[in-house]
Structures are given as structure tokens and as C-alpha cells.
Amino acid sequence: MKPSDFPVSIENLKVELGGVSVLDIPCFCLGEKEVVSLIGPNGSGKSTLLLVVNCLLKPLSGKICFRGTEIISREDIFRYRRKISMVFQEPLLFDTTVFNNVASGLKIRGVSGKETKDRVTNYLKLFSIEHLANRSARKLSGGEAQRTSLARAFAIQPEIIFLDEPFSALDPPTRHALTDDLEKIVRDTGTSAVMVTHDQSEALKMSDRIVVMNNGRIVQTGMPSEVMNSPVNEFVANFVGMDTILEGQVVRNIEGLMHISVSRQEIEAVGDWQADDKVFCCIRPENVTIETFDPGARTSSRNVFPAIILDIDSMGPFLKLTLDCGFSLMSYVTREAFADLGLYEGKKVFASFKATSVHVIPRSV
Amino acid sequence: MKLIKNFVGMFALFVAVIAVSCVSPASAAPVVKNVILATTTSTQDSGLLDVLIPLFEKETGYFVKTIAVGSGQAMKMGERGEADVLLVHSPAAEKEFMAKGFGISRRLVMHNDFILVGPPGDPAKIREAKTTQEAFKKIAAAGALFISRGDNSGTNAKELAIWKAVGVSPVGQKWYQPTGLGMGQTLNVASEKNGYTLTDRATYLAFKKTLGLSILREGDPILLNIYHVIELNPAKSPKINIAGGKAFADFMVSKKTQAVIGKFGIAKYGAPLFFPDAGKKEESLGK
Amino acid sequence: MDLIIDGIIKAFKLLIALDPEVLGITWLSLKVSGTATLISVFIGISLGMVIALTNFPGKKFVISVVNTGMGLPPVVVGLFVTVFLWRNGPFGFLDILYTPTAIIAAQAVIATPIVMGISIAALQNLPAKMRLQILSLGATRLQMVWILLREARLPLMAAVMAGFGGVISEVGASIMVGGNILDYTRVLTTATVMETSKGDFDIAFALSIILLILMFVVNYFFTLIQQRERPR
Numbered sequence: 001m002k003p004s005d006f007p008v009s010i011e012n013l014k015v016e017l018g019g020v021s022v023l024d025i026p027c028f029c030l031g032e033k034e035v036v037s038l039i040g041p042n043g044s045g046k047s048t049l050l051l052v053v054n055c056l057l058k059p060l061s062g063k064i065c066f067r068g069t070e071i072i073s074r075e076d077i078f079r080y081r082r083k084i085s086m087v088f089q090e091p092l093l094f095d096t097t098v099f100n101n102v103a104s105g106l107k108i109r110g111v112s113g114k115e116t117k118d119r120v121t122n123y124l125k126l127f128s129i130e131h132l133a134n135r136s137a138r139k140l141s142g143g144e145a146q147r148t149s150l151a152r153a154f155a156i157q158p159e160i161i162f163l164d165e166p167f168s169a170l171d172p173p174t175r176h177a178l179t180d181d182l183e184k185i186v187r188d189t190g191t192s193a194v195m196v197t198h199d200q201s202e203a204l205k206m207s208d209r210i211v212v213m214n215n216g217r218i219v220q221t222g223m224p225s226e227v228m229n230s231p232v233n234e235f236v237a238n239f240v241g242m243d244t245i246l247e248g249q250v251v252r253n254i255e256g257l258m259h260i261s262v263s264r265q266e267i268e269a270v271g272d273w274q275a276d277d278k279v280f281c282c283i284r285p286e287n288v289t290i291e292t293f294d295p296g297a298r299t300s301s302r303n304v305f306p307a308i309i310l311d312i313d314s315m316g317p318f319l320k321l322t323l324d325c326g327f328s329l330m331s332y333v334t335r336e337a338f339a340d341l342g343l344y345e346g347k348k349v350f351a352s353f354k355a356t357s358v359h360v361i362p363r364s365v
Numbered sequence: 366m367k368l369i370k371n372f373v374g375m376f377a378l379f380v381a382v383i384a385v386s387c388v389s390p391a392s393a394a395p396v397v398k399n400v401i402l403a404t405t406t407s408t409q410d411s412g413l414l415d416v417l418i419p420l421f422e423k424e425t426g427y428f429v430k431t432i433a434v435g436s437g438q439a440m441k442m443g444e445r446g447e448a449d450v451l452l453v454h455s456p457a458a459e460k461e462f463m464a465k466g467f468g469i470s471r472r473l474v475m476h477n478d479f480i481l482v483g484p485p486g487d488p489a490k491i492r493e494a495k496t497t498q499e500a501f502k503k504i505a506a507a508g509a510l511f512i513s514r515g516d517n518s519g520t521n522a523k524e525l526a527i528w529k530a531v532g533v534s535p536v537g538q539k540w541y542q543p544t545g546l547g548m549g550q551t552l553n554v555a556s557e558k559n560g561y562t563l564t565d566r567a568t569y570l571a572f573k574k575t576l577g578l579s580i581l582r583e584g585d586p587i588l589l590n591i592y593h594v595i596e597l598n599p600a601k602s603p604k605i606n607i608a609g610g611k612a613f614a615d616f617m618v619s620k621k622t623q624a625v626i627g628k629f630g631i632a633k634y635g636a637p638l639f640f641p642d643a644g645k646k647e648e649s650l651g652k
Numbered sequence: 653m654d655l656i657i658d659g660i661i662k663a664f665k666l667l668i669a670l671d672p673e674v675l676g677i678t679w680l681s682l683k684v685s686g687t688a689t690l691i692s693v694f695i696g697i698s699l700g701m702v703i704a705l706t707n708f709p710g711k712k713f714v715i716s717v718v719n720t721g722m723g724l725p726p727v728v729v730g731l732f733v734t735v736f737l738w739r740n741g742p743f744g745f746l747d748i749l750y751t752p753t754a755i756i757a758a759q760a761v762i763a764t765p766i767v768m769g770i771s772i773a774a775l776q777n778l779p780a781k782m783r784l785q786i787l788s789l790g791a792t793r794l795q796m797v798w799i800l801l802r803e804a805r806l807p808l809m810a811a812v813m814a815g816f817g818g819v820i821s822e823v824g825a826s827i828m829v830g831g832n833i834l835d836y837t838r839v840l841t842t843a844t845v846m847e848t849s850k851g852d853f854d855i856a857f858a859l860s861i862i863l864l865i866l867m868f869v870v871n872y873f874f875t876l877i878q879q880r881e882r883p884r
Contacts, residue, residue: 399747401750406849409846410846410849410851412850415834418834429833430750430831430833430836431831431833431834432750432831433832445738445740446739446740447738447739447740447749547849548849549848549849549850549851550848550849568851571850571851572851575851575853602739604739604740604744
């Protein structure tokens with residue numbers, strides 16, 4: 001695809017703060033009507049990248065192009081900004097009514113009174129806040145305020161919308177409702193979107209593509225399932241929740257089925273690594289099943305290990321078990337299953353997982 | 366930053382507007398028409414100048430800026446060339462001023478008198494004194510509270526001269542309290558604290574109804590308060606308005622003005638506040 | 653006590669009778685302090701905005717200088733301005749000593765740090781990302797400035813009122829640089845001092861009360877603007 005096919009593309013972007021490199025991105029592109037999520041730990045540069053793509057922060061070097069045209073001068077930046085909008089974690093509403101807030105972008109562009117009124121009313125409806133039109137912004141709840149901020153951003157009908165953790169400050173039910181509404185509106189209006197989020201389920205749900213960042217660099221970019229299940233390295237694996245990451249070495253590979261030696265055990269996995277290759281084995285806790293007796297031939301999992309429960313952690317509706325199988329293994333069980341199986345710290349159990357659940361990535365050391 | 370350029374531009378325009386709107390008729394007049402008269406607060410407070418200045422302005426077309434400060438400050442202004450003519454009443458200091466060449470002409474205008482006032486109970490018993498000098502000595506001897514102007518004014522100079530004449534050094538003594546304030550306020554302090562003070566008659570009369578002080582000593586030659594008008598020496602500062610200063614000085618000693626001076630205060634106080642003396646010899650006053 | 657009552661009665665008599673001298677003094681006070689406030693608002697808010705919103709080395713130092721300036725004793729300002737405007741001083745050629753212009757200049761010096769200091773605090777109090785949000789909505793620099801000022805209008809109006817209050821009530825600078833010349837540079841405060849030192853306490857009280865009334869009327873007007881809710 002040529003650069004002009006992308007709404008926004010970045011090349012060789014470098015940002016420094018106080019002499020320290022904060023962002024180093026050789027290439028980043030946003031596709032037409034694409035929703036991209038930026039995830040990564042705190043300080044990875046996600047918000048900084050967002051500000052740079054918005055032209056709200058000047059990079060040390062790098063090229064930003066909007067629909068193929070490079071953005072250089074003040075006028076370029078200004079024209080570009082008129083076609084995009086941004087929503088922050090805080091609603092940052094103006095001290096006036098909800099209606100006036102949503103209308104602000106339009107007033108800035110000098111849109112006529114009648115059209116402003118129509119558009120504002122429409123977007124108030126879309127975000128289910130038309131009953132708040134005359135309420136002062138100071139008197140809104142967190143969810144209502146963020147809805148107003150979103151309505152304000154959408155009312156100008158941007159080609160691209162940028163969102164910086166828009167729902168972090170809200171409680172889960174409000175967050176879910178808003179995520180649903182946002183997704184619907186983004187798809188219906190065909191707006192491209194770049195969203196920074198800490199909530200991986202949010203990213204999974206809404207995005208066409210996920211970009212993982214660390215230390216100012218893009219570490220992996222791909223479809224949500226790809227990133228979640230096939231992390232390219234240890235960092236991403238850990239970040240997306242593959243809690244069990246084991247150092248191993250391939251013993252042999254027979255027609256795609258690998259035997260990997262880990263600690264004093266052997267794990268079977270699927271892949272193309274050859275004998276003597278040094279690897280990491282990543283296993284999601286959700287994919288590890290616990291039984292109180294040896295399942296033997298009843299299970300299709302190629303990996304069955306006796307284990308002792310070392311630690312039990314509460315993870316909301318689940319309990320996370322840390323097991324010792326000769327290597328360290330994590331597993332999730334529901335509270336119900338935990339009770340049914342009569343589990344406790346120190347109990348001997350059997351842990352099993354399929355060969356296809358083991359994700360193998362290279363290890364340099 | 367474009368922001369700063371915007372504001373600098375608007376600010377320049379703004380200042381221009383203000384500058385134009387600020388010009389009032391008087392200051393639009395050519396500078397040579399302004400006369401800065403440095404005089405004393407007691408002269409101003411007596412109200413005499415409020416009568417004389419308009420007459421002068423009408424007669425000559427000059428615009429007089431009356432700056433009422435103490436005699437000391439007025440003479441300092443004269444030294445620096447920040448005034449055009451002085452009307453002061455501190456003879457010793459004036460003579461020194463003239464000796465240093467700051468003034469080219471010093472003419473007698475009028476006099477009034479100082480009075481020694483104090484608590485009606487008169488703890489220092491100065492009613493028994495036969496002269497003002499003796500009264501001062503008695504105050505010092507009794508250690509009775511004395512409130513002084515302490516501000517280099519003409520009144521202050523007169524008071525210090527009397528102390529010097531009787532060989533008393535009051536500064537620093539517990540019973541001697543300088544206020545640094547004007548005459549009216551000093552009288553208030555003296556009244557509140559039941560102390561003695563030296564005052565000019567006009568201010569005392571103006572404040573009489575709110576004071577609890579009585580006149581305890583008056584009429585001595587030493588209590589004469591003599592006013593001179595001094596024209597300044599252009600050689601000391603080129604910006605002095607010589608013509609204006611001369612015009613004012615001439616005006617103050619003219620027959621017409623002297624007559625006005627002589628009548629001033631009769632309506633309000635029943636007696637004149639000032640006695641016109643132009644043309645007389647200083648030594649002959651008070652006799 | 654009766655002096656105060658006499659003063660109140662006299663104040664109303666003078667006002668109702670439209671005594672020309674009193675009206676003249678009142679109008680001059682309003683004109684002089686009003687102009688000084690306008691100048692200080694202009695410089696104070698614009699410079700305050702630049703200081704508040706940009707980062708530069710020594711920013712804290714500059715702000716502390718401004719904050720100190722808020723408490724500048726008017727009489728000290730009067731002294732400095734007098735020395736500058738003396739015939740033999742650096743700006744003597746302007747010949748504005750003992751004119752209303754000099755009082756305006758001195759009062760502008762007094763009011764500007766007050767307005768600036770409060771404006772800086774007002775603008776710094778806005779959410780840090782507000783500026784970015786406004787720009788992201790496609791605002792021009794000028795539009796952004798206007799919106800920020802509007803968002804901070806409550807404390808900014810307080811700044812204006814503080815500036816005006818500071819200068820309409822001061823006497824130290826007015827006396828020194830103005831000279832209290834009748835019908836020319838005599839304002840309510842300097843006239844009050846003069847009448848007091850002459851012993852005419854009833855007139856002094858009357859003038860004081862007129863000054864208080866004037867201050868209240870002006871501030872009432874400002875407060876109405878400050879507290880106004882924006883219409884739809």
C-alpha cells in the first residue's frame with residue numbers, strides 16, 4: 001500500500017524529553033476505518049505517541065503524513081487538526097452546559113447556528129445524553145461527563161479520532177456500556193480510531209489491530225488474536241497475560257511436534273524449532289486444567305504433570321494457582337471448581353495442558 | 366512566538382489610545398505655562414492658597430501646580446530645580462539656601478504667629494513664665510510631655526531654634542516625642558496625650574473644636590512665623606521656569622494680593638490669619 | 653460618633669446637590685483609577701497568560717517576583733515614579749510629574765502585579781491538559797486563548813477587582829506624583845487626607861463615604877459579570 005492510502009502514517013519518529021529518548025518508532029500506519037489499540041506498560045510512550053500523531057507534541061525528528069501529504073508548516077498542522085479530534089482520560093469539559101460543550105468544536109469552526117443545533121442534538125442522542133442538554137458540566141457524573149466529551153469529539157465528524165485511556169477513570173459497568181456505545185458509533189460513522197488503553201479486554205473487543213509498546217518502541221503489532229496468543233517475545237507474552245514463561249531447549253522435533261526440556265521435565269509443543277534451539281515456552285493459565293487424580297488416557301492433552309499447589313491468589317471471579325510440577329506453572333480455576341475439588345495449599349494434584357496451548361518463542365541467552 | 370507578537374501589537378495600539386485620551390486641557394498647554402510652587406502644608410491647609418492661586422492664574426494665564434510639603438522638602442526641591450518658586454517660612458534655613466546661591470531673590474510676604482499650646486491643667490506651670498524661652502525651659506525641667514513635628518518643617522525649625530536658644534537638647538529625651546506628621550495630626554496627638562506643642566495659629570483655630578488644648582503662650586517676637594517668597598537660580602538648573610517664578614513672586618507682594626491676604630480668615634474666624642508685610646524690613650515685624 | 657453621622661449626612665447632601673467640586677473629584681478618581689486598571693488588566697492578563705502557559709528557565713523566580721509585586725507599597729511606587737519623572741530624572745522630558753498621567757502611570761505599576769499574579773494562579777489552576785484539548789478541537793491560537801480566559805473568568809474577574817480596589821484606594825503614590833492640585837490631580841483619597849489635615853473632618857468623612865459608595869458600585873458591576881451563567 002502506498003503512503004497516500006493511509007489516513008495517517010509516521011516514519012522515523014524520535015521524541016526526546018530532557019535528553020532521554022522517549023519514543024523511537026521507525027514506522028506506524030493507521031488504515032482507513034481501522035481501529036487500533038495501543039497497549040503497553042506505564043511509561044512505554046503510548047500517550048506520547050498519541051500526542052505526536054495529533055501534532056500536539058513536536059518530535060525531535062520524523063515525518064508525519066496525512067493521506068500521503070507530509071505535515072510540515074503551521075497551516076498544515078492546523079488543517080490536519082481540523083479533521084481529527086481527541087478524547088482524554090479526564091473529560092476536560094468547559095464550564096457551561098452540556099449542549100454548549102458538545103457544540104464547541106462546531107463553534108470554533110464557525111458552523112451556522114441551525115446546523116450546530118441539529119448536529120449537537122443528533123450526537124447527544126447517539127450518546128444517550130439528550131436529557132442533559134441544559135445541565136451544567138459541573139453537575140455531571142463521571143460517565144455522563146465522558147459521554148459529553150465523546151459527543152463533543154464526534155460532533156465535528158472527524159476522519160480520525162484519538163482516545164487516551166478514555167474509560168480508565170470509570171467504574172466497570174459504566175466502562176462496558178460506554179465501550180459498547182463507542183464501538184457502535186465508530187463503526188457506524190466509519191471513523192478511524194487510535195486508542196490507548198490499559199484494559200486488554202477492551203482492546204481485544206474493539207480493535208482491528210493491537211500495537212504493543214515498551215520503552216518507546218513498538219514491540220509487536222498484529223490482529224488481537226495474534227498478539228494475545230502468539231506474542232513475539234517474553235515481554236509481550238508476560239504483558240498479555242501468559243503468566244507461565246519457561247526457559248527450555250528443544251530436544252527433538254518430529255513432524256512439527258517438539259519435545260522441549262524444561263527444568264527436569266519434558267514438554268510437548270507444536271512448532272518449527274529444531275533440536276538444540278533455545279526457547280521460551282509460554283502457557284496461559286486459562287489453558288491449564290487441574291484434576292485431583294491422574295486423568296491418564298481420558299485426556300487429549302499431551303502434557304500431564306503431577307504438581308503441588310504452592311500458592312493461591314484471588315483474581316476476582318477466579319483463583320490463580322501457582323503449581324510446582326518440577327517447573328513453575330500457573331492455572332486459573334473458578335471458585336466453584338476450587339471448592340468442588342477441595343483444593344488447598346500443599347495439595348497434590350495433576351495439571352494438564354495441550355501441546356497446542358504452548359506458545360514457543362526464541363530465547364537469545 | 367506569534368502569541369507574543371499579537372499582544373505586543375495590540376498593546377502598542379492600546380497605549381496610543383490611552384496616551385491620547387489622557388491629554389487634558391491643562392497639560393496640553395505649552396510647558397512654559399506651568400509653574401511649580403513648592404510650599405508648606407500649613408500654608409496649604411490654611412486655605413489661603415485656594416484663594417490666591419486662582420487669582421494669579423486668571424491674571425497671568427499660568428497654571429500653578431501647588432506642591433505642599435514641609436519647608437525643608439520645599440527647599441530641597443528648589444535646590445534640585447524641581448520647582449519654580451518657593452513660599453516658605455523657615456528663615457534660618459532660607460538664609461542658608463540663599464547663601465548657597467540656590468535662590469536669586471527672597472522677598473518678605475507676610476507673617477502669622479506660632480502659639481504654645483498644652484493641657485489646660487498646665488503641669489509644667491508655663492503660664493507663670495514671662496517669656497516663651499522660659500516656658501520651654503520649664504517644660505524641659507518638669508520633663509513634661511512635648512510633641513514635636515519632627516519633620517524639618519518651618520514649625521519644626523522654629524521649635525528647635527527655641528530649644529537651642531535655651532540650651533536644651535530635647536532630642537532623645539523621654540518626654541520629647543517627634544511625630545513626623547503634619548500640624549493638624551500633631552495637634553491631635555498632643556491633645557490625646559495631654560502634651561505641649563508649638564503650632565501656628567491658623568491650624569490651631571481650624572482644629573480647635575476637636576482639641577482639648579489651651580493657648581498657654583503667645584505674642585512673643587520669637588514666635589513670629591515669617592513667610593518669604595523665593596525665586597530660584599536658573600544657573601543651578603536649566604529647567605526652571607524663571608518667568609513664571611518671577612510672575613508669582615511679583616504677584617505675592619503686589620498691593621492687590623497683599624490686601625487679599627490681609628482680609629483672609631476674618632469671615633471664618635473673626636480675625637485675619639495672616640498679616641501682609643511686603644516691603645517691610647524683617648526686623649521691624651512684631652513691634 | 654456624631655462626626656461619622658455628620659459625614660454620612662454631608663455625603664448625601666453633596667451628592668444630591670451635585671456639588672461640582674465633589675463630582676469633579678469623584679469623576680477624576682474614577683477616570684484615573686479606571687484607566688490604570690485597564691492598563692494593568694491588559695498587561696497583567698496577557699503577560700500572565702504567557703508566563704502561566706509556557707515553560708522557561710527561571711519561571712518560578714519570575715512568578716515569585718510577580719507575587720512580591722502584589723504587595724508593593726504604593727508609597728514606595730510613588731517615590732520611585734517621582735524620581736523617574738522629576739525634571740532632572742530620566743523621564744523628565746515627558747513633563748508629566750504632577751499631572752493625572754503620572755498618577756495613572758504610578759497606579760498602573762501598583763495594579764499590574766496584582767492582576768498578573770492572580771491571573772497566573774488562575775490560569776495555572778486550569779487542568780493541565782485543557783490547552784491540548786482545546787487545540788485538539790481545532791482551535792486557532794487566538795481561539796484557544798479566548799476559551800482559556802473564559803474558563804478562568806471567575807478568578808480573572810477577581811483579579812480585575814483586586815487591581816481596581818488596590819488603586820482606587822491608594823493615596824501614597826497619588827499624593828507624591830500628583831501633588832493633590834485642585835481641579836487637576838485631586839482625587840478622593842488625596843482630598844480626604846487634605847481635609848483631615850485641615851481639620852475639616854465632616855468633609856473628610858463625606859469624601860470617604862463617597863469613595864466607598866463608588867467602590868461598591870463599580871465592584872457590584874464587576875461581580876455581576878463574574879457570576880453571570882453563560883446563556884445557551
